[in-house]
Amino acid sequence: MSKVRIAQLSCGPEYSGVQKEIDTAAAAVDAEIFFPDLKLADLRQSFDEFGLNVRSPDLKLAIARAKALVEGRVEADAVFIATCFRCAEAAIVRNELRRYIHENSSLPVVSYSFTERTTSGTLLTRMEALTTIARRRALLAREVQQGLTMGIDSGSSTTKAVVMRDNKIIGTGWLPTTAVIESADEAIRRAITEAGVSRDEIEAVGTTGYGRFLVGEHVKANLIQEELTVNSKGAVFLADSQRGPSTVIDIGGMDNKAISVQDGIPGTFTMGGICAGASGRFLEMTSKRLGVDITELGPLAMKGLSRKVPMNSYCIVFGTQSLVNALAAGSSPEDVAAAACHSVAEQVFEQQLQEVDIKEPVIMVGGTSLIQGLVRAMEELLQTKILVPHHAQYIGAVGSALLASGFIKGD
Amino acid sequence: MSTYSPRYAGTVTKYIFVESPSMTPSDLAIRAYEISQGVMIKETCFGLQVTGKEDEVNRIIDSLRALDPTHIFVKDRGFPPGDPRRCRANLGGARPGYFGHEFEIGLIRRISKGLEALPSRSPEAAPHPPAPTSVKRLDASRLQEIIDSQES
Amino acid sequence: MAKVFLYPTTSLILSDLVARFGHTPLSAALQIRERIQTPGLESPPLQITPEGPKKGLRWAAVEVPSGVRGRMSLYGPMIEDAEAAIIINNADYSFGCMGCARTNELINFLIRKKNIPLLDLEYPSNDEEGVEFVAAIKRFLDGLSGEVA
Numbered sequence: 001m002s003k004v005r006i007a008q009l010s011c012g013p014e015y016s017g018v019q020k021e022i023d024t025a026a027a028a029v030d031a032e033i034f035f036p037d038l039k040l041a042d043l044r045q046s047f048d049e050f051g052l053n054v055r056s057p058d059l060k061l062a063i064a065r066a067k068a069l070v071e072g073r074v075e076a077d078a079v080f081i082a083t084c085f086r087c088a089e090a091a092i093v094r095n096e097l098r099r100y101i102h103e104n105s106s107l108p109v110v111s112y113s114f115t116e117r118t119t120s121g122t123l124l125t126r127m128e129a130l131t132t133i134a135r136r137r138a139l140l141a142r143e144v145q146q147g148l149t150m151g152i153d154s155g156s157s158t159t160k161a162v163v164m165r166d167n168k169i170i171g172t173g174w175l176p177t178t179a180v181i182e183s184a185d186e187a188i189r190r191a192i193t194e195a196g197v198s199r200d201e202i203e204a205v206g207t208t209g210y211g212r213f214l215v216g217e218h219v220k221a222n223l224i225q226e227e228l229t230v231n232s233k234g235a236v237f238l239a240d241s242q243r244g245p246s247t248v249i250d251i252g253g254m255d256n257k258a259i260s261v262q263d264g265i266p267g268t269f270t271m272g273g274i275c276a277g278a279s280g281r282f283l284e285m286t287s288k289r290l291g292v293d294i295t296e297l298g299p300l301a302m303k304g305l306s307r308k309v310p311m312n313s314y315c316i317v318f319g320t321q322s323l324v325n326a327l328a329a330g331s332s333p334e335d336v337a338a339a340a341c342h343s344v345a346e347q348v349f350e351q352q353l354q355e356v357d358i359k360e361p362v363i364m365v366g367g368t369s370l371i372q373g374l375v376r377a378m379e380e381l382l383q384t385k386i387l388v389p390h391h392a393q394y395i396g397a398v399g400s401a402l403l404a405s406g407f408i409k410g411d
Numbered sequence: 412m413s414t415y416s417p418r419y420a421g422t423v424t425k426y427i428f429v430e431s432p433s434m435t436p437s438d439l440a441i442r443a444y445e446i447s448q449g450v451m452i453k454e455t456c457f458g459l460q461v462t463g464k465e466d467e468v469n470r471i472i473d474s475l476r477a478l479d480p481t482h483i484f485v486k487d488r489g490f491p492p493g494d495p496r497r498c499r500a501n502l503g504g505a506r507p508g509y510f511g512h513e514f515e516i517g518l519i520r521r522i523s524k525g526l527e528a529l530p531s532r533s534p535e536a537a538p539h540p541p542a543p544t545s546v547k548r549l550d551a552s553r554l555q556e557i558i559d560s561q562e563s
Numbered sequence: 564m565a566k567v568f569l570y571p572t573t574s575l576i577l578s579d580l581v582a583r584f585g586h587t588p589l590s591a592a593l594q595i596r597e598r599i600q601t602p603g604l605e606s607p608p609l610q611i612t613p614e615g616p617k618k619g620l621r622w623a624a625v626e627v628p629s630g631v632r633g634r635m636s637l638y639g640p641m642i643e644d645a646e647a648a649i650i651i652n653n654a655d656y657s658f659g660c661m662g663c664a665r666t667n668e669l670i671n672f673l674i675r676k677k678n679i680p681l682l683d684l685e686y687p688s689n690d691e692e693g694v695e696f697v698a699a700i701k702r703f704l705d706g707l708s709g710e711v712a
Contacts, residue, residue: 007503011662012630015637017606017613034503040513040656057655058507058662065504074504084628089664116613116629415605423596428575484579487588489595489609496608506608507659508573514656515575521687522576525697537698538691 004031004131007076009065009097011058012084016116022082025123029131036065036074052096059083059093066097070104077134080127081111099357102260102267108133109268111355126271129228133265139406140229140265143242147203147408150191151400152184152219153227154211157253157280158367161187162397163195163202164405171195172394180211181218188219204407206230206400210254222407227396228257228269234399235363236264238389245359249348249378249386250395251368253280256348260356270355276316278347280368285320286340290333294371297337301373304334306342314347338373345377353382363387365395419491424462427475428512430519431482439475439483446474453492457516458483460492481526484519565707568645568674570667571657572638577649580697584704589645591660594637611636623669634666642673647680647707649700654686680707 006026013019026033038046038061046064054060062081068074079101083090094111101109110126112118133140145167153160155177161184163171173190177183192199206223207216208230216224227250235241235248248259256278259269276282287297309326313319323336362384364375369392379386391398429439440454443461450463450471459475461468476483490497497506529537565586569577572591581588598610606612611633619632622639637660650671654661661667675681682703687693 005503012628012633014609014659015611015615015633015663016629017611017615017633018629019608020606023607035505037499037504038510040510040517043510044656055655055664056662057658057664059664060656061507061510061658061662084630086626087628087630087665090628114629116616116633413605415603415610417600417602420600422600426575484575485582486575486578487590487592487596489592489599491599494599507662511571511573511657511659511661512575518686518688518693519576521690521693522580522697523693524690525687525693525695528694529697529701532694532698534702537702538695539699 004029004077004134005075006031006033006078006080006127006130007036007065007069007074008033008080008082009062010080010082011056011062011090011093012087013082013114016084016114016118018114018116018118021118021120022080022123024120025127026080028120028124029128031078031127031131033080034076036068036076038064038068042068042073050100052093054089054093056089059090062093062097066101069107070101076107078130079107079109080130081109083113085113085115087113095355098268098355102357108266111268111270125226125228126269128226129266129269132225132229136229137265139403140233141263142233142403142406143237143264145237145402146405148197148201149204149206149401149404149408150188150202151397151402151404152188152205152207152209152215152221153394153396153400154180154184154207154209154215155253155396156210158393159183159187159209159211160394160397161191162391162394162401163191163197164398164401165195169391169394169398171197172391172397174393177211180214184211184215184218203409204404206404208396208400221404223400223404225400225403228259228266228271230399230403231257231365231395232259232261232266232399233264233402234395234397235365235389236261237402238365238391238395238398239361239363239387240389241361241363241387247356247358247360247362249353249362249364250366251278251280251344251348251364251374252366255279256352258348258352258356260359268356270352272348272352275314275347277314277319278344278351280366282316282319282344283340283368283371283374285316286323286337289320289323289327290337292333297340298371298373300334301337301341301371302376304332304336304338304373306335306338306377308335309339311339311343314343319343338377341371341373342377345374345381349378349381358382358384360384361387363389365389365392367393369393419462421464422462422491423465423468424460424488424491425468425472426457426486426488427459427461427472428484428486428516428519429458429479429482430484430516430523431479434479434482439478442478443471443475446471451492457512460488462491481523484522565646565704566644567704567707568641568648570648570650570671570674571654571661572641573657573660574651574654577651577700580700581649581704584701586647586704586707589641591637591641594641595660622673628665630663631666631669634660634663635669638666638670642670642677645674645677645679647703648674649682649684649703650674651684651686
């Protein structure tokens, strides 16, 4: 298999000591980074034509290189845009180039703002998704599940398994992740029991999620794939929105994904995972504080008003403190539940959704999409109706089972 | 992170650019090889890169400069020649610094003109660059008059 | 012989003229060479490791982007060494080491704050300006020989 060639458009990584991290992440998924070649005259002309008159020469160069890619003067399989975190000038260029490439080419693109602490591990899933989109377009084009297949989503909080036959879900299994392999085995057992099939009958298996490699090896999976492409696929399948644009939002236990999807294939995406306050964990902590099960938090929040509870911080520690103070001051559990949902939604909105173009339908997936209060808070922020498909919590497993059917022998 | 052991430690590399009507980069290279005495010479599209101990590199540069002093230009380089970290073949495209050279080479004949003309002018006659001009903006009261005249 | 800071620090023209007229150009290449020739942890292409931006904290606060601080770890020591400076004010197409406008604004400010002899220029746009450009640099550098021991 030839290497996937990823064009890098950047300002600052060599001076931040992180270029090697970018190269390493690309090499880990059998891709290589390259810098589109230009002449100075082309550079000046392209920069002038693009019309975003920034001052930093390296950003001018990035703009000219993006234009060379879009106009087909330089060939690439994917694009990686990287600039310094906290640079306003670069953030404007990063966003505009991402949008420009997405709208004017079929090149998958991911953007990232780094610090000197960025490691190749942080970049790996993004690079893997980029290469998957570039390398497996034919596989990702699959819209119908065939035969008898299984998908396993080994997430950081929960493990999910789904058995599908002839484009229908016939068995599901779900449990909190403890030991990765044991949790997967139990989820599989539950799914095949419900489906009424035996393990041997299953024709192909796909794994995704945080534990995909470990579980994939354990179950001898036909397809081991990161969750960005798999979840996009699962989302548009379940939401019956396989053609045209859509936006997938997945607030997970450890990281969040916002994916701008076209015909079931991610075009641009962001992944955030630094702050627990913007994750499902925050809602788990809140439900514990309120003494309710996580499944009850959503209905509770639907009865409350978030603005009645002052939240001083998005932080999982200080934000929880605000909620505790509000309870002590007499706020109702309903209002506190609503405030917690609003806090998570607002942080995802401010920090991640700004980096993808929101196009309808907006599909929320993952376990947190079952918390109605969170979905409502996001709807209010986005000013749009959000679709939560049936089986939304099984999105990764469904996407895996669907894509795995491409590996059935004779297919 | 793996450990890094430098190659060519203790050497210097200098670029020699030639932009001359009477000398090509390969002419320059031939002259350089004649006097190289083991110093590494690499021919490039714009001239040469010379790598070695500093005094040896300077000796070669002094000799080469004398061939066409107003059309040969010299600059230090951080990397040894052909270093894979900077090489176009490895990066896919030119390293960023290349465009800066391309820009300056585009106007360097004006510097050559300056170097040629200067000795023939007396120090007093050597021109001063014009002082930066400040753009005079329209007086606000005059603008008001114009607006008023348009409205009436 | 004075140590002359160049702006852009990557300029072939300035580096050549300063050396040609008998002074020491402080070129970015010297800082890069020092890193390329020093053993340590591997961090291609420039051997600026994540320690670079931390060293840059001496010149720019932690809220300043890492690329600015990393570049300042190259330029800070050069500015401290500088005994004179020549600045080309319309150097809009200098990339890489001079690729960040925010860093360039900061080094421009810091070098001016030093109160050392300083020459402001623009790239020549015709032959006569070329003569003026070279003459101005020669006059400036000749003047330094008296001022700087």
